[in-house]
Amino acid sequence: MTSLPLFPVHVVDFLGATLMIILSVKACWYAWRLKQLKPRNILCSYFFWFSVTLLIFAVSRSSGHILKYLFIVMGYAHVWKVISPFSGGFNTMTFVAIATLTFYYANIRNVMERIREDAIELENTNYKLARAHENLRELNQTLERRVEERTQRLKQSEQKFRSLFEHSKDAVFFCDEHGKIADINATGLELLGFDTPEDIIGTPLAAYFKDKTAWTDYYKQLASQGHVKDFETAFIKSDGTFMTLLMSASAIKDKYGKITGSEAIAKDITAFKQVTETLVQQEKMASIGQLAAGVAHEINTPLGIVIGYTQILEEDFQDNEDARETLEIIEKQAQNCRRIVADLLKFSRESLENKMGPVDINQYIEDILSVMEHSLNMDRIYVHRVFEENLPKVLADEGKLRQVFMNLINNAHDAMEDDGIIGIWTRETSEGGVEVIIGDTGPGISQEVVTRVFDPFFTTKNVGKGTGLGLSVSFGIVRDHGGTMEVQSPPEDQEFVQAGMETVFIVKLPPITKQEEEENLLAEQQQNRIEKK
Numbered sequence: 001m002t003s004l005p006l007f008p009v010h011v012v013d014f015l016g017a018t019l020m021i022i023l024s025v026k027a028c029w030y031a032w033r034l035k036q037l038k039p040r041n042i043l044c045s046y047f048f049w050f051s052v053t054l055l056i057f058a059v060s061r062s063s064g065h066i067l068k069y070l071f072i073v074m075g076y077a078h079v080w081k082v083i084s085p086f087s088g089g090f091n092t093m094t095f096v097a098i099a100t101l102t103f104y105y106a107n108i109r110n111v112m113e114r115i116r117e118d119a120i121e122l123e124n125t126n127y128k129l130a131r132a133h134e135n136l137r138e139l140n141q142t143l144e145r146r147v148e149e150r151t152q153r154l155k156q157s158e159q160k161f162r163s164l165f166e167h168s169k170d171a172v173f174f175c176d177e178h179g180k181i182a183d184i185n186a187t188g189l190e191l192l193g194f195d196t197p198e199d200i201i202g203t204p205l206a207a208y209f210k211d212k213t214a215w216t217d218y219y220k221q222l223a224s225q226g227h228v229k230d231f232e233t234a235f236i237k238s239d240g241t242f243m244t245l246l247m248s249a250s251a252i253k254d255k256y257g258k259i260t261g262s263e264a265i266a267k268d269i270t271a272f273k274q275v276t277e278t279l280v281q282q283e284k285m286a287s288i289g290q291l292a293a294g295v296a297h298e299i300n301t302p303l304g305i306v307i308g309y310t311q312i313l314e315e316d317f318q319d320n321e322d323a324r325e326t327l328e329i330i331e332k333q334a335q336n337c338r339r340i341v342a343d344l345l346k347f348s349r350e351s352l353e354n355k356m357g358p359v360d361i362n363q364y365i366e367d368i369l370s371v372m373e374h375s376l377n378m379d380r381i382y383v384h385r386v387f388e389e390n391l392p393k394v395l396a397d398e399g400k401l402r403q404v405f406m407n408l409i410n411n412a413h414d415a416m417e418d419d420g421i422i423g424i425w426t427r428e429t430s431e432g433g434v435e436v437i438i439g440d441t442g443p444g445i446s447q448e449v450v451t452r453v454f455d456p457f458f459t460t461k462n463v464g465k466g467t468g469l470g471l472s473v474s475f476g477i478v479r480d481h482g483g484t485m486e487v488q489s490p491p492e493d494q495e496f497v498q499a500g501m502e503t504v505f506i507v508k509l510p511p512i513t514k515q516e517e518e519e520n521l522l523a524e525q526q527q528n529r530i531e532k533k
Helices: 007-037 042-074 077-167 186-192 212-225 270-316 321-348 361-378 398-416 470-480 494-498 514-532
Strands: 171-176 181-184 227-236 242-253 259-268 357-359 381-387 394-396 420-428 434-440 484-488 503-509
Touching: 007 042, 042 077, 171 186, 186 259, 212 227, 212 242, 212 259, 242 270, 270 321, 357 398, 361 381, 361 398, 361 420, 361 434, 394 398, 398 420, 398 434, 398 470, 398 503, 420 494, 470 484
Parallel strands: 381 420
Antiparallel strands: 171 181, 171 259, 227 242, 242 259, 357 394, 420 434, 434 503, 484 503
């Protein structure tokens, strides 16, 4: 067999080795540029180092083939034999490096895949955080708006409460857990007679209760029920006088149910209570008056018969002294009965029968005292006068009104018996009328008796010293004059207390109306014409 010439193979081998080096250098240069563009890309780094390793492998292998032909051509074949093993080993190591780099890249790829998954998860997390941040921002904006709206409503509510607290016509106050006043409005200060809140804040509420038992009942009800409704009680004002309040309160408690304070509102019903009591008294007296009128008229007829027949019998028994004395006793007691019946008729009358005219109260009382003061001084009872000047005149029946004032002065005299003071005050009322106050330094009147002093036949005097009709008749006379009459024991006005008065009777007479003045003037003119004729 003819062997083929090997020269073309060697030429191809030599040129291929040279071309391998050139292409490896070209590939390495492109990989380097790619790595420069994306330095953090692991794939680009792998291509670069793979190209470097491949370049080294190509240089090693191609250099071995080229050197081989050079040594043979030059006649140094034996040198190639020495170098050949080293070239093959170096090629093997280069190939192993390429394989190792490839295997390492596979692991790096797994790591990068896991990193990519983590990156995706982190991106999702970041997206969720961004959404949460956006929601939180919206919520924050909404919360700010809500807080602003709530603050505005709270401010408006506080302004309404403050306006109600400051401008309420009723007393509004707050107490702390110890029952001391913590705050009070202007009306409460005015009702209690104080100028500034500092004068009353910090003082116990119990100190203003006239009756300490009422305070105990008030606090027990507040503690047990948590509220008090329409609690009526008397309060002591700063000047020592009293007023009647209608209170409603609520307890303020903490989350454990312990009372930490209270809030209350109180209405001054002093005037309302006085008017109500006066109306009740007037209604009662009117009913009793009607009853008394009927009884008096029914009794008058048999009394007249008894007195008439007694007088006839007295004439028949002029010579029998014992019988005549007995008949005189019967007549005297019958006359007493007639006088009582006459008082009943006066008490029950519905109109004034005598002449009405303008009366100067100060001069009128002085005239009464000029008659009575001597007997008062005999018992060491002195009159304390406080008369207001330039009082308006009142339209009255002088005779009837004299009976009222004389009766009040006599009652004051009887209450003290001796050694005392009778106080008499006159002053103008806010309506333009006149107020007369007659008091005494006697023992006073109990509250049980005060409510009954104007009842017919009710008296605290000993038997034989009074019939119990004096104040009832006086009450009726004042009522017929369009006025009012009341009793206070002890007095509510501090001026009377300081003067030593224990009991006062207050008579209020209305002012003369313009119509009454004209009618009275017309009546006087008519009377003058009659007298001239």
